[in-house]
Amino acid sequence: MSGQVTPQVRRAAEVGPRETPQFGELLRWHRMRRGATQRQLADLSTISVRAIRDLELGKAHRPRRDTVHLIADGLGLTGQERNHFEKAAGGAGPELKLSYAAGPVSPPAPMDALVGREAEVTMLGDLLGAGNLRLVTVTGLPGVGKSRVALEIAGFLHREHRLPVLWSSASDQSAASRDTGSDPVSELVALALERPAVAAAGTALAELRGLVGDRLTLLVMDGYEQANVDADALSGLLRHCGRLRVLITARTPFQLPGEREFPLEPLAVPHRRADRDPAELARVGSVQLLTRCIGRTGFRLTAVNSPAVAEVCRLLDGMPAPLQVAASWFMVCSPETLLQYLRDDPFAFVGPELGDAGRSELSALADDERALLARLCAVDGCWSIADAVRLSSLAPAACARLVRRLLMRGVVRTAPEPGPGGFVVLELIKLLHADRPAGVPYLRDEATV
Numbered sequence: 001m002s003g004q005v006t007p008q009v010r011r012a013a014e015v016g017p018r019e020t021p022q023f024g025e026l027l028r029w030h031r032m033r034r035g036a037t038q039r040q041l042a043d044l045s046t047i048s049v050r051a052i053r054d055l056e057l058g059k060a061h062r063p064r065r066d067t068v069h070l071i072a073d074g075l076g077l078t079g080q081e082r083n084h085f086e087k088a089a090g091g092a093g094p095e096l097k098l099s100y101a102a103g104p105v106s107p108p109a110p111m112d113a114l115v116g117r118e119a120e121v122t123m124l125g126d127l128l129g130a131g132n133l134r135l136v137t138v139t140g141l142p143g144v145g146k147s148r149v150a151l152e153i154a155g156f157l158h159r160e161h162r163l164p165v166l167w168s169s170a171s172d173q174s175a176a177s178r179d180t181g182s183d184p185v186s187e188l189v190a191l192a193l194e195r196p197a198v199a200a201a202g203t204a205l206a207e208l209r210g211l212v213g214d215r216l217t218l219l220v221m222d223g224y225e226q227a228n229v230d231a232d233a234l235s236g237l238l239r240h241c242g243r244l245r246v247l248i249t250a251r252t253p254f255q256l257p258g259e260r261e262f263p264l265e266p267l268a269v270p271h272r273r274a275d276r277d278p279a280e281l282a283r284v285g286s287v288q289l290l291t292r293c294i295g296r297t298g299f300r301l302t303a304v305n306s307p308a309v310a311e312v313c314r315l316l317d318g319m320p321a322p323l324q325v326a327a328s329w330f331m332v333c334s335p336e337t338l339l340q341y342l343r344d345d346p347f348a349f350v351g352p353e354l355g356d357a358g359r360s361e362l363s364a365l366a367d368d369e370r371a372l373l374a375r376l377c378a379v380d381g382c383w384s385i386a387d388a389v390r391l392s393s394l395a396p397a398a399c400a401r402l403v404r405r406l407l408m409r410g411v412v413r414t415a416p417e418p419g420p421g422g423f424v425v426l427e428l429i430k431l432l433h434a435d436r437p438a439g440v441p442y443l444r445d446e447a448t449v
């Protein structure tokens with residue numbers, strides 16, 4: 001839609017609609033932002049000029065649903081803006097009308113029991129519930145279990161501390177779920193906090209602030225990424241709602257004032273000396289998850305299959321999502337056969353996503369991180385900071401700082417063997433490093449250490 005952009009139009013577009021506009025005002029604002037006259041919009045939407053004028057003037061309050069669709073088409077509205085526009089036409093103004101009395105204040109129910117993670121849930125739950133912590137970001141590789149842990153923490157806070165929980169999933173904002181109608185909390189949070197801001201952001205933020213007020217509340221932002229969130233709006237929300245706690249799951253931290261980053265490691269993997277002891281193996285988190293997900297009836301850990309099961313868990317680094325996929329192969333493979341296949345080509349069996357996640361993590365590393373990681377990939381088994389210092393010839397503080405960054409990024413984890421100070425590089429990362437195609441410097445080991 002083209003048309004001359006008058007100063008009035010430009011000002012309308014810059015300022016945005018007032019905080020709680022009526023539908024007519026919103027319609028006018030969208031039309032003017034596009035530089036269209038009422039006549040032009042009428043032609044584009046096949047709605048009469050008079051009907052558009054009456055709507056803009058507030059003379060017609062409840063337009064028919066198909067009229068609203070046609071106008072939204074004519075305005076070229078999509079996504080959040082369209083959603084909001086259509087809601088505003090519902091006759092109640094653009095407010096989503098969430099309230100603690102009527103709205104969903106408990107977290108979604110988990111589909112199955114949590115394995116392990118007692119320490120993480122208790123610590124973060126206590127800090128968010130009774131402590132002073134107001135903003136926590138749980139980070140880690142895709143499939144490590146961030147959302148599942150957040151679900152458990154939210155459930156714990158709801159149960160033990162009677163906190164209302166506003167749960168917002170970034171994935172609920174996908175085009176598909178928008179078409180089928182997403183959940184109102186996710187929609188409100190996305191409208192209020194996502195970047196780039198849409199016209200309705202100010203209204204949505206005001207509603208979110210009003211909804212939370214000074215109540216002790218947990219807001220979970222699941223799967224949001226720093227690049228897509230308006231940091232100022234989120235900080236402002238935290239400042240305005242003094243008793244709000246925010247729990248985010250994301251690949252990387254948001255780096256906001258007061259934020260506590262919590263890198264989530266994969267589930268515990270067995271150490272080798274337990275390989276022939278089914279009872280001890282059955283207490284290890286990754287083994288518990290794997291065996292629980294095996295659909296085959298009658299499968300049980302034995303002294304014979306235990307070494308292969310333990311090795312599968314180690315090969316997949318105790319990562320829940322790949323372990324779940326691996327479990328499905330037990331329908332057709334023995335543990336020993338599956339292990340063989342996984343050793344040859346794990347991505348063919350657990351899906352390419354794991355490799356993609358590892359590659360994207362490696363390509364995001366800084367040169368000094370890559371250089372150190374490359375040396376650590378050559379170590380068989382676990383290593384300490386002193387080993388890393390020796391291998392890299394870096395000063396201890398500089399080396400320890402790099403190790404901490406690698407740990408935060410999820411490419412290194414604490415060693416399964418007992419004892420302090422031990423770390424390992426994830427098997428996945430070692431594999432990608434060893435298999436990198438010639439000329440692709442995932443890890444440039446020679447240059448910078």
Ligand SMILES: Nc1ncnc2c1ncn2[C@@H]1O[C@H](COP(=O)(O)OP(=O)(O)OP(=O)(O)O)[C@@H](O)[C@H]1O
Nearest residue numbers: 113114115117141142143144145146147148320321
């Ligand atoms: N401790 C656990 N106990 C039981 N199931 C788990 C556990 N951790 C993760 N899972 C399951 O593993 C799968 C992947 O976990 P989840 O979706 O939480 O990962 P994520 O880190 O949020 O991944 P993404 O970055 O892709 O969002 C899910 O099906 C989840 O229910």
Ligand SMILES: [Mg+2]
Nearest residue numbers: 146147223249
């Ligand atoms: Mg998730």
